Amino acid sequence: MATYHIETYGCSSNRGESREIERALRDGGHRPADGPEDADVAILNTCTVVEKTERNMLRRAEELEDVTAELVVTGCMALAQGDAFREAGVDAEILHWDEVPSHVLNGECPTVTPDAEPVLDGVVGILPIARGCMSNCSYCITKFATGRVDSPTVEENVEKARALVHAGAKEIRVTGQDTGVYGWDNGDRKLPELLDRICDIDGDFRVRLGMANPGGIHGIHEELAEVFADNEELYDFIHAPVQSGSDDVLEDMRRQHRVEKFREVVETFDDRLDHWTLSTDFIVGFPTETEADHERSMDLLAEVRPEKINVTRFSKRPGTDAADMKGLGGTIKKERSKAMSELKMEVVGDAYESMVGETFEVLVVEEGTGDSVKCRDGAYRQIIVQNAAERGVAVGDFLEVEVTGHNTVYAFGEPTDGGRPVDEDPAESTPSSA
Ligand code: SF4
Incomplete structure (x- = not known):
């Protein structure tokens, strides 16, 4: 932290x-x-x-x-x-x-606040489902503060989610240091059941699953993909940080997965969902990363083509085992980070380009800059709609938009029906000429 x-x-x-x-x-x-x-x-x-x-x-x-x-x-x-x-x-x-x-964040997992209480921020409800993780990554300082995973029951978390929906949440963000290991401490992996139960709550809302390490979700990936396919409330979005395309580096990082496990998770979601967003992270310039290891990371990125990618240049955290390793020079780390960031721009740019001309149902999640609003489609891709007030578009609305363009961070969209929410009856909102 x-x-x-x-x-x-x-x-x-x-x-x-x-x-x-x-x-x-x-x-x-x-x-x-x-x-x-x-x-x-x-x-x-x-x-x-x-x-x-x-x-x-x-x-x-x-x-x-x-x-x-x-x-x-x-x-x-x-x-x-x-x-x-x-x-x-x-x-x-x-x-x-x-x-x-x-x-x-430096490639480490998010930490959840010790009281793990949900927070409602606008129409976004933050639901921490557990604290801690089951790993011991060699570069991580977070682990010292948070320890082993400690999971409240499914019932407790569902009640918190229900309270958020009743308080007005339209998007529930299920967070944790490593959501994939939720329930592990109690002898059973409970994430699929928890998500299914949250999606069953009465109301019109979306659920975003927060970071889940590939090692943790690998053991439940088929069941999890099934839950995603069955529940339209779930954004088809997984944040699974792979950190490297080299098994040797993953071993030195003491990650609990190897590249093949990550691939299997990706392939399972590819098989089960029409379109989903893979978000992943790479740490560039880990002390033992060779040029060949770096190339493996570049190859993996080009192969799986995540639509959201965080590239972090390795930096030492005091007290960690990786801090005692002989580091790479700053120039090498900069060059590798630059190469990977360029590839990332290309991959993400292609993904946004493929959206242009398509229509998507989106949830308006928050106000943007000026008179714009930020929306999320079913795969949690960010679409900006301009002139929101003029079009009567408000935070919390569900709309259909056509994507008209993009930059490297988000797409731009135009409401297909002038901005009227998708569940609104046209006869009631359009003045009659009769
Ligand atoms: S999974 Fe690894 S990086 Fe994440 S908190 Fe645990 S030890 Fe740290």
Whole structure:
């Protein structure tokens, strides 16, 4: 668990991006620090509207770098003029907004808060189902804080989910450090049963399953894929971090899976679902990663073509076994990370391109920047709809949209029926000419 400090400059769009970063960090078990001096990581979300702003951003980055343990610079200036920070000698990670949470998480699993109470944030209900994991990854510091998996009963979690739905949740995020091992501590793997029971709750909502390590879900993957196929409430989305395409590296990481197990999980979901989103993570530059190992990771990415990919450059965490290993040079790690990020852009770009011209039913999950809203389709792909207020589109609505374009992070869509929710009777919402 890390503490963070986040500073945001510029427009409401930038503030929206910071809010998203904070939400992801909180979901991951991180908490805000009292100030940059106390933070494990300081995040500077920059603006570059005028030259004076640029000078202020550079100065603020230098100030933060002096007082904080680690600095991440993101936002418009980081993306448009990242070199300005490097040329000024600022020692910071320069990242796209979307890359910040996975960088802070450093390839480790999210931690759930010790009280594991659900939280309703807008129409999103966060449901932590268990704390802890069954692994002992050699690079992980989270494990020291959270220990072995500790699972409340299915009944307890279903009741919490029911309370969230009654409180207005339209999207329930089932979270945990490793959701795939839920119930293991009580002698039985209970994730498929839990998801099935949550989907049975009366109401119109969607369920997103949070991170599940390939080792954990491999033992239940067929049953789990069945539950996904049977319940339309479940987003067809799995986040299974593979971390490397090399079995040797996975062994040194002490991961509980090997590449073949990961492939089997992917193939099972491919067989059972028409379309689903695979999200996975790679740690690049682990101390024992050779050039051949790196190529295996690149090959695996190109083969399974996940639609969401987090690439994290390895960094040592104090007290872990991996911290005692002789590390790779910074240049090697940068080059490998750059190569993998380029491949990721290509794979993700192709996935979004294939959506253009297609229609999808989506749930409006939250407000975006300006007058836009963020929606999720059945496979949890993000689609932005502009001019929402003008079209009468509100958070919590289910709509049909046609995808008209995309960038590398999300697709853009137009409501096919002017924005009217899909369950609304046209006769009631369209003025009659008679
Ligand atoms: S599964 Fe591995 S990375 Fe995740 S919390 Fe457990 S030990 Fe850490």
